[in-house]
Amino acid sequence: MVETRDAEAVIRVRDLAARFDGRTIFERVSFEVRRGEVFVILGGSGCGKSTLLKHMIGLYEPAEGGIEILGERIDRMQGAARTALLRRIGVMWQSGALFGSSTLQENIEVPLEEHTGLPPEARALVARVKLGLVGLSDAAGRLPAEISGGMAKRAGIARAMALDPPILFLDEPSAGLDPITSAGLDALIRQLARDLGTTFVVVTHELQSILAIGDRCIMLDKEARGMIAEGDPRRLREESENPVVRAFFRREVLS
Amino acid sequence: MSENATNPAVMETRAEGTGRILLFRGALDATAAARLWPEALRAARGAGPLRLDLSGVTQLDTAGAVLLLRLEAVAGRAEWQGLPPGPLQALLDRTREALAKPVPRPPAPLPFLGRVGEAVWNQGRQALTRIAFLGEALVAGFGTLRHPWRLRGSEVLRHLDEAGLRAFGLTALLGFLIGLILAFQSSIPMRQFGAEIFIPNLVGISLLRELGPLMAAVILAGRTGSAYAAELGTMTVNEEIDALRIMGIDPIAWLVLPRLLAAMLVMPVLSLLMDLSGLLGMTTVMMTLGFPPIAVIHQLQAWVRLKDLIGGLAKAAAFGLAIGLVGCRAGLSAGRGPRAVGDAATSAVVGGIVSIVVLDGIFAVLFFRLGW
Numbered sequence: 037m038v039e040t041r042d043a044e045a046v047i048r049v050r051d052l053a054a055r056f057d058g059r060t061i062f063e064r065v066s067f068e069v070r071r072g073e074v075f076v077i078l079g080g081s082g083c084g085k086s087t088l089l090k091h092m093i094g095l096y097e098p099a100e101g102g103i104e105i106l107g108e109r110i111d112r113m114q115g116a117a118r119t120a121l122l123r124r125i126g127v128m129w130q131s132g133a134l135f136g137s138s139t140l141q142e143n144i145e146v147p148l149e150e151h152t153g154l155p156p157e158a159r160a161l162v163a164r165v166k167l168g169l170v171g172l173s174d175a176a177g178r179l180p181a182e183i184s185g186g187m188a189k190r191a192g193i194a195r196a197m198a199l200d201p202p203i204l205f206l207d208e209p210s211a212g213l214d215p216i217t218s219a220g221l222d223a224l225i226r227q228l229a230r231d232l233g234t235t236f237v238v239v240t241h242e243l244q245s246i247l248a249i250g251d252r253c254i255m256l257d258k259e260a261r262g263m264i265a266e267g268d269p270r271r272l273r274e275e276s277e278n279p280v281v282r283a284f285f286r287r288e289v290l291s
Numbered sequence: 292m293s294e295n296a297t298n299p300a301v302m303e304t305r306a307e308g309t310g311r312i313l314l315f316r317g318a319l320d321a322t323a324a325a326r327l328w329p330e331a332l333r334a335a336r337g338a339g340p341l342r343l344d345l346s347g348v349t350q351l352d353t354a355g356a357v358l359l360l361r362l363e364a365v366a367g368r369a370e371w372q373g374l375p376p377g378p379l380q381a382l383l384d385r386t387r388e389a390l391a392k393p394v395p396r397p398p399a400p401l402p403f404l405g406r407v408g409e410a411v412w413n414q415g416r417q418a419l420t421r422i423a424f425l426g427e428a429l430v431a432g433f434g435t436l437r438h439p440w441r442l443r444g445s446e447v448l449r450h451l452d453e454a455g456l457r458a459f460g461l462t463a464l465l466g467f468l469i470g471l472i473l474a475f476q477s478s479i480p481m482r483q484f485g486a487e488i489f490i491p492n493l494v495g496i497s498l499l500r501e502l503g504p505l506m507a508a509v510i511l512a513g514r515t516g517s518a519y520a521a522e523l524g525t526m527t528v529n530e531e532i533d534a535l536r537i538m539g540i541d542p543i544a545w546l547v548l549p550r551l552l553a554a555m556l557v558m559p560v561l562s563l564l565m566d567l568s569g570l571l572g573m574t575t576v577m578m579t580l581g582f583p584p585i586a587v588i589h590q591l592q593a594w595v596r597l598k599d600l601i602g603g604l605a606k607a608a609a610f611g612l613a614i615g616l617v618g619c620r621a622g623l624s625a626g627r628g629p630r631a632v633g634d635a636a637t638s639a640v641v642g643g644i645v646s647i648v649v650l651d652g653i654f655a656v657l658f659f660r661l662g663w
Contacts, residue, residue, distance in 0.1 A: 136628035153325035154354060161357045161390065162321075168389025177397060181627035199321065200352040231381060 043070040046203060046235050047092065051101035054087050061087050062262045063100065067254050071202075074229050074236040074249045076269065079256035080284070085239045086130070088256065089207055092237065093127055094118070105203065123151050126196030130207040132188035134180035140167060140191045141176040147198040166194040170224060186217035190224070197228075204228075206238045210245045222248045243287065247273070255281055299323045300348065300355070302331055310340030313362065316347030319355035331362055341366035346373025356386035424620045428551065431543040443549050450553030454515040455560060462510055466565040469506060470494060470572025478580060487580055491590040494573040498566050499599045505651060507561040508610035511554065512643030516618035519550050520639035523622025524632040532623065542623070551615040558611030559604040566603070602663050606654050610647045617642040 045068035053063035061084040069075040077085050090096045092103055094110040103111050108121055134143050144163040148154055154162065167173050170190040175183055183191070189209055196204055209225065210218035222245050228234055229249075240246060246253060246269050253272070255265040257280055265272055265281045273285035282288070300323035303314040313334060317323070335341055343359060360383075363369040374380050401409060435442050473494045481487050523546060526532055535542045574587050618639040625635040 137630040148321070148354075152321040152354065154321060155325070155328055158324065158328055158354065158357060158361070161361060162354050164392075164394065165353050165357060165386050165389040168392045169385070173389070173392035174395050177395060179628060200354075231378075231385065233378065 043072055045069065046071050046106055047075075047237065048104040049088075049092065049101070050104075052088070052091060052098050052103065053100035054084060054091060054096065055099040060261050062256055064262050065101070065254075065256070067263070067266060069203075069235060069237055070252075071235055072229065072233050073251040074225060074238060076246050076250035076253035077237065077239045077256065078241055078246055078253055078269075078284070080241060080258060083256040083258040085241070085256055086207055089205055089237070089239050093125060093205055094122070123147075123199055124201050125203045125205060126199065126201040128189065128192040128196045128204070128206045128209065130211065132180065132185075132192040134188060134191055134195070136180050139177050139179055140172060140183070140194075143180070143191065144195045144198050147195065151199055162198070163194075166197055167191070169197070169228070170194045186213050186221070189213065189221060193221075193224070193228075197234075200232075201234070203235045203237065206236060206240075208240055209238060210240060210242045215244070218242065218245060219248070225249050243285065255284065298349075300327065302327050302334075304334045307342065308340070310342065311335075312342040312344055314344040314347065315359075318350035319348050319358070320350055320352045321354035324352075324354040324358040328358060331358060332365055335362040335366045335369075341369040342372055343369050344372045345379075348374065348379065351379045351382055353382070353386060356383045357390075359383065360387055360390060420624060421620065424623070425616065427543050428547060428616060428619075431541060431548055432551075435544060435548055441544065442552070443545070446549035447552050450550050451557055453518070454511065454553050455557035458510060458514055458557075458561060459564060461514075462507060462561050462564050463568040465506060465510065466503070466568030467572040469502060469565075470498065470569030471576055472572075473497070473502075473569075474573040474576035478576060487577075488582065488586070488590060490577060490580075491570075491573060491587050492594045495570060495591050495595045496599060498569040498573075499595060499603045501603075501651070503566040503569065504558075504562045504603050504607040504610055505647065507558060507565045507607060508614060508647040509644060511558060511561065511611060512614045512618075512640050512647070515554060516614045516639040516643040517636040519615065519618035520621040520625075520635040521632055523547075523619055524625035524635035527623060527625045528627060528629075528631060547615075547619045547623070550619055551612060554611040554615035554618075555608050556611070558607040558614075562604055562607035563600075566600070598663050602654075602658055606651065609650055609654070613646040613650055614643040617646055 047069035049068075050066050051063075052065040054061040055063075065088065077088055079085050087096065091098055091111075092105070094103070094113070098111050102109055105121060106124060108117075110118070110121060113121060134140070135146065138146070141160065141163050144166050145159045148159045148162055152159075164173065164176065167176050170193055172187060172190055172194065175187060175191075180188060180191070193204070193206070193209070196206075206225070209221050213221065225236055225238070226249055229236055236249075238245075238249065250269045252267060253265075253269045254263050255272070256262065257264045259280075264278055265276055269285075272281055276282055276285070298317040300315055300317035300319040303316070305312040305314065311334060313331065341362065343362065345359070348355075374383065400406075474490050477490055477493050478487055481490060481493075523532075526546075532542050532546075535545055570591070574584055577587050578584065621635040621639040621642065625631040
């Protein structure tokens with residue numbers, strides 16, 4: 037595990053609340069993500085994990101509170117400054133969200149084409165490197181409809197990494213994958229965090245994944261409408277007093 | 292990879308014996324790599340022995356590493372110097388490793404004769420699936436005739452509402468405008484002969500026999516045919532059609548028949564609405580020309596026959612069936628991915644309009660033979 041205790045915070049979430057049509061999804065959510073760590077947002081279905089992620093990447097406007105990414109308030113930024121900040125984060129969407137009418141290679145070239153002045157030859161080479169990193173060199177010319185779910189997730193990570201962002205957000209990277217593919221993806225995330233020093237924010241409810249990759253985590257709960265735990269997932273599993281947290285980590289039925 | 296703002300990289304070229312040294316200083320990131328790319332490649336090409344001095348590089352990202360490796364490839368070989376072991380060296384090694392993986396070759400293009408053969412083969416298969424679809428729809432239709440309770444009535448009503456009721460406003464507006472324009476345009480030459488009183492004959496017959504059904508069919512193809520194709524196409528992409536089949540439910544009977552029936556039932560109504568609002572538009576022009584409505588009605592009664600109207604409405608029902616068939620087939624035979632849904636909608640509209648024009652021609656011959 038990477039030693040992250042002293043590292044600076046690259047993301048700060050303060051007193052965040054999410055409401056839709058007067059319905060509160062969560063409130064009073066505050067935490068920090070430090071440089072180089074794999075930070076996991078976990079919780080049961082419907083607790084607002086993906087909603088929290090979408091707030092963090094500036095897709096939803098917070099009802100209360102704020103989000104600071106790399107020292108800047110993403111929820112208050114507009115125009116060119118916001119675009120410049122968005123260049124420095126990468127997002128892998130739950131289903132990959134690859135552009136269906138372009139090949140994997142072209143998918144990865146999209147952010148390079150939009151945000152750098154690299155000539156076509158250079159873009160193709162960078163895209164090849166990214167596909168090589170996630171083990172998809174052979175599939176460069178395939179369309180998203182022609183590859184498996186696990187490959188689509190890996191291609192999604194490759195596209196998220198196209199611009200070498202210091203922060204990567206992954207929404208449910210291992211959902212719907214077989215255990216071997218899922219473990220492979222976990223290993224890939226750990227390797228990228230170690231080698232590139234990239235900060236990962238991972239939304240997941242896969243217990244194995246959480247324990248394999250997470251340096252720290254927060255847990256959201258639907259009933260509590262907010263955070264119910266924060267810390268090292270392995271320690272939470274052993275020490276937490278909260279019945280929901282215990283049930284989650286021990287796969288028990290909550291009475 | 293540090294976050295600190297550092298100076299963007301600069302490159303310096305020095306001659307060294309028969310070769311060249313390229314010195315890089317600063318942050319060699321994507322922006323810098325993009326800026327230096329053409330100049331660096333020019334310097335490396337045909338330079339003899341190449342030395343890359345990286346002692347001044349503070350940051351390196353994938354694009355920067357790709358540039359350096361490209362320089363090495365262009366020069367044939369290069370001597371590396373000054374890159375400290377650590378994250379930068381690791382990044383370079385990883386990039387080198389990723390680039391070394393073999394790239395799959397695209398399949399060689401077919402020769403001309405092969406392309407022609409492929410096109411013929413594909414067109415033939417397409418035609419076969421069209422005929423097969425028509426057959427399936429017929430079989431399902433006869434099956435429903437024998438067991439009418441199997442038809443999903445609520446589904447038919449929903450499609451009647453969507454294809455019919457919601458198109459009423461548009462149809463009435465377009466019909467009124469078409470009648471208005473036709474009457475106005477024809478009034479200009481007819482006035483020269485003092486024959487304005489025959490405008491109702493002209494507009495009435497052309498609307499009832501041809502324009503009413505055709506325009507209503509174009510509206511249906513644009514609004515409903517494309518919607519059928521997009522909806523069924525999305526269902527195909529989402530494997531919903533396969534799910535129906537596996538449940539032992541015939542997708543033709545379940546999805547296609549209600550749509551076909553709705554399109555067929557709604558077309559005569561839309562066509563009639565088109566006719567009536569067109570005649571209203573024509574009457575408006577006639578009134579501005581000084582003819583009272585009663586004169587227009589009298590003229591229509593004397594010259595427009597019931598079989599003009601009936602023939603037009605029968606044609607309209609056939610057009611509706613054709614548009615429904617083309618739209619549903621386009622949706623059910625959609626390929627994979629988002630583009631496939633768009634292609635299905637396009638081919639539904641284009642195929643629908645082509646098929647109604649062809650049908651119209653067949654009806655013209657048929658009516659002529661029947662003496663209608």
